[in-house]
Amino acid sequence: MKARVYVTLKNGVLDPQGAAVQHALSSLGFNGVDAVRQGKVIELDLDETDAAKAEISVTKMCKQLLANTVIEDFKVEIL
Amino acid sequence: MKARVYVTLKNGVLDPQGAAVQHALSSLGFNGVDAVRQGKVIELDLDETDAAKAEISVTKMCKQLLANTVIEDFKVEIL
Numbered sequence: 001m002k003a004r005v006y007v008t009l010k011n012g013v014l015d016p017q018g019a020a021v022q023h024a025l026s027s028l029g030f031n032g033v034d035a036v037r038q039g040k041v042i043e044l045d046l047d048e049t050d051a052a053k054a055e056i057s058v059t060k061m062c063k064q065l066l067a068n069t070v071i072e073d074f075k076v077e078i079l
Numbered sequence: 080m081k082a083r084v085y086v087t088l089k090n091g092v093l094d095p096q097g098a099a100v101q102h103a104l105s106s107l108g109f110n111g112v113d114a115v116r117q118g119k120v121i122e123l124d125l126d127e128t129d130a131a132k133a134e135i136s137v138t139k140m141c142k143q144l145l146a147n148t149v150i151e152d153f154k155v156e157i158l
Contacts, residue, residue, distance in 0.1 A: 006120055021145070028144060032125055035124040036121060036122070037121070038121050039121075040119060042115060043087070043118070045113040045114040046111055065100070065103055
């Protein structure tokens with residue numbers, strides 16, 4: 001079973017990486033980009049075959065390792 | 080208009096970051112994780128109001144800056 005986790009910075013948390021991308025885009029002549037935020041996608045291959053159990057387990061992984069819940073939000077998707 | 084870009088390593092390209100996450104998960108006692116791949120999500124706020132034009136413009140951004148098309152795949156989603 002596959003799972004996908006999206007980790008994004010919470011609103012209001014400064015995103016220097018996103019700001020750098022925005023700046024680079026405008027240097028390249030792409031105007032009309034008002035804001036850029038960058039996050040992570042993590043794809044996991046799991047042995048678990050039960051979707052509900054997989055989601056519980058992946059949520060636990062997020063809280064313990066994959067996301068820093070102080071400044072980041074995460075979303076789990078079971079495929 | 081908002082756009083979301085997913086950038087992931089192509090299959091077969093070594094992913095040391097993903098391997099590190101997998102190792103860390105198993106150290107934390109999460110067994111049954113066979114593979115981990117890590118990618119990026121980039122959220123863009125665009126002035127453009129036409130979805131088709133926005134998609135063309137974002138695809139161009141991906142090819143020029145956001146993704147390294149030699150080793151990475153990208154997917155554009157207009158929200």
